[in-house]
Amino acid sequence: MNRKPLVSIIGAGMSKFGKHTGLLTRELFAEAASEAFSRCPKLQPKKDIKALFIGHMGEAYEHQGHTASTLADWAGLVGIPATRTEAACGSSGAALRSGIYAVLSGLADVVMVGGVEKMTHRTTAEVTEYLAMASDYPFEQFHGITFPGLFALMATSHMHNYGTTEEQIAKVAVKNHYHGSLNPKAHMQKEITIETVMSSRYVAWPLKLYDCSLITDGASCIILTKPELAQKYTDQPVHIIGSGQASDTIGLYERKSLSSLQATKIAAKAAYEMADIKPEQIDLAEVHDCFTFAEIMAYEDLGFCRPGEGGKLVESGETYLNGRIPVNTSGGLKAKGHPVGATGTAQTYELYLQLTDQAEKRQVKDAKIGLSQNIGGSGATAVVHIYRREK
Numbered sequence: 046m047n048r049k050p051l052v053s054i055i056g057a058g059m060s061k062f063g064k065h066t067g068l069l070t071r072e073l074f075a076e077a078a079s080e081a082f083s084r085c086p087k088l089q090p091k092k093d094i095k096a097l098f099i100g101h102m103g104e105a106y107e108h109q110g111h112t113a114s115t116l117a118d119w120a121g122l123v124g125i126p127a128t129r130t131e132a133a134c135g136s137s138g139a140a141l142r143s144g145i146y147a148v149l150s151g152l153a154d155v156v157m158v159g160g161v162e163k164m165t166h167r168t169t170a171e172v173t174e175y176l177a178m179a180s181d182y183p184f185e186q187f188h189g190i191t192f193p194g195l196f197a198l199m200a201t202s203h204m205h206n207y208g209t210t211e212e213q214i215a216k217v218a219v220k221n222h223y224h225g226s227l228n229p230k231a232h233m234q235k236e237i238t239i240e241t242v243m244s245s246r247y248v249a250w251p252l253k254l255y256d257c258s259l260i261t262d263g264a265s266c267i268i269l270t271k272p273e274l275a276q277k278y279t280d281q282p283v284h285i286i287g288s289g290q291a292s293d294t295i296g297l298y299e300r301k302s303l304s305s306l307q308a309t310k311i312a313a314k315a316a317y318e319m320a321d322i323k324p325e326q327i328d329l330a331e332v333h334d335c336f337t338f339a340e341i342m343a344y345e346d347l348g349f350c351r352p353g354e355g356g357k358l359v360e361s362g363e364t365y366l367n368g369r370i371p372v373n374t375s376g377g378l379k380a381k382g383h384p385v386g387a388t389g390t391a392q393t394y395e396l397y398l399q400l401t402d403q404a405e406k407r408q409v410k411d412a413k414i415g416l417s418q419n420i421g422g423s424g425a426t427a428v429v430h431i432y433r434r435e436k
Contacts, residue, residue, distance in 0.1 A: 048321050050284030050433070052148045053275035055155075055268050056085030057390075057397040062263035062382035063232040064165040070107060071119040073264035074099075074161045078120040081157070081266050087278045088155070088268065090121060095153035097127040098144045100137025100160030101386040105175045107163055116161065133179035134335060135421030136160055137265065138389030138428030142290050144269050154274060159266030160391070162384035172260050176385070179422035181296035193257060193336065195297060195423045197249035200338040202303035204251065206353065209341065211251045213356030215242035217337035218255045218379055220365055225376025227366075227407040232261045232382030256337040261382030265391040280435075281401045287320030287431035289313060295425040304353075308427035309346040309418060316429040317348075322414065324348030327370060327431075329399060329409045330416040331392035334377040343418055344372070347429070366407060374399065374407045389419035389428060400434035 058080030060073045082090055097117050104110040113127035132139040137160025144158035164172055177186050180195060203209045219239055225231040237255065245254035275282035291311035294300055300307065317323065324347060332347070334340035341355035349370055350358045358364060364372040375381045375395040378388060396415035398404040415432040 048286065050272040050286050051288060052145050052269045053272045053282040053284050054393070054397050055270055055275055055278040055282055056081040056088065057267045057394045058084065059230055059265040059391055059394045060263050061230050062261050062384065065163070065262040066166070068163070068262070070109070070112070070161045070163045070264065071115050073163065073262060074116045074159060074266070075119045077159060077264040077266045078157070081268055085268060085278050093155045094122055094125060094157050094268070096125055096147050096156040097122055098140040098147070098156065098158045099127065099129045100140040100389055101129050102131060102133055102136050102162060103175055103178065106167060112161070116159070120157070122157070132426040133421035134333070134383070134385040134388055135419045135426040135428050136386045136389065138417070138419030139290065139426065141389060141393065141430065142288060142428060145285065145288055148269055148271055155268065155270045157266055157268050158390060159264065160387040160389055161264040162386040163262045164260050164384060165262050169260065184296050184298060192423065193249040193252055196336040196338055197252045198297060199303045199342065200251055203338070203342070206304050207356070209356040212239065212243065213360050214251065214256060214337050214341065215239055216359045217334060217340045218242045220359065221334060221373050221377040221379040224366060224374050224407055225380025228376050228381060231376040231380050232259050233376070233380045252336055252338065258335045258378035258383040261384045263382060263384035263387045263391065265387045265394050267390055267393050267397065282435050283397050283400045284433045284435070285430055286433045287316035287322070288429070289315030289319070290426070290428045291315070293425050295422065297423055305342055305346050306420065306424035306427060308424050309343065309420065309429065312427040312429040313347050313418070316431050320431040322431065326414055327416045328412045328414050329371045329374060329396070330418070331375060331377070331395050332372055332418040333388070333420040334373060334379050335383060337379060339420070340372065340377065347416065347418060366409065371409050374404065374409060389417070392417040392419060393430065396432050400432055
């Protein structure tokens with residue numbers, strides 16, 4: 046594991062996730078950008094930052110397009126190239142890839158990457174409709190299936206193939222709510238019991254209300270630079286040492302298996318090979334638990350356990366804060382919240398805190414290597430990044 050890092054993170058910021066009545070995405074992003082700048086006081090944003098890449102899923106929520114230029118304005122970065130990336134819930138994970146490309150190309154020494162979404166002012170029916178646009182229109186949306194239904198199909202397939210239980214799936218929610226209770230920026234900061242999850246109403250069997258991530262407002266961002274320049278700006282850079290992105294068919298009906306996400310497997314393989322590490326070397330991970338079952342699939346697709354053993358892994362307690370491989374110490378999408386365009390770089394924000402020993406009550410002891418997995422839609426996009434603290 047001596048390969049040169051791709052890029053280095055020198056600052057990161059995140060707004061409080063939750064319901065922000067009266068605020069616009071631009072204001073939430075300005076909050077996140079302000080924190081990122083404050084964490085890197087040697088940076089001169091207007092002078093040093095040469096490009097902005099923003100993950101933002103859709104114009105429908107605020108009837109507002111042209112997001113990247115709008116956010117550049119409100120972050121005080123007017124004049125630089127500002128580009129939006131869209132990959133459904135994986136939008137800012139894809140934006141991070143774009144930022145890495147920009148630095149590696151030599152066109153920009155320092156770039157800002159982030160994401161944003163404002164969702165809570167819309168009704169649940171409206172949000173469900175907007176999110177469904179990330180699925181296949183003629184063969185999925187048109188027939189009325191929504192994302193709870195799509196992930197329920199994957200969950201039932203896994204249950205049939207491996208004997209995974211509703212109780213095991215529910216334990217993901219219990220764990221992530223515990224982690225969220227330790228995160229002052231999480232949308233939901235309360236612990237729950239297995240009985241709370243199991244007694245909640247079904248949304249799409251076997252997924253219940255407490256198996257579903259929250260409709261949330263929020264923004265997040267990170268600042269990247271060349272590894273050789275990182276020490277110019279901070280004594281605590283976090284290096285990105287592996288990156289992978291892959292796609293799959295947009296419709297579940299064309300996939301060979303509903304029990305795993307092929308795009309995650311491909312992206313993870315590329316990231317592991319680039320970083321020259323193996324899954325067992327990961328100290329903690331932030332994975333895309335849009336539904337609790339998605340986290341169980343992620344355990345398996347990322348190599349933290351064998352296929353079919355994800356339910357047993359969460360049941361064992363090994364993915365808790367003090368376990369062998371803590372997963373979603375932020376609270377995950379389940380408790381931290383899921384403002385879809387902001388999720389990918391919010392995962393990076395958590396890993397930045399962890400790898401610089403700034404995660405406070407949820408700090409993973411001696412964390413050196415982290416991983417993030419951000420997916421779009423029902424897994425038609427997957428982005429995996431691997432991070433290493435400064436030696």
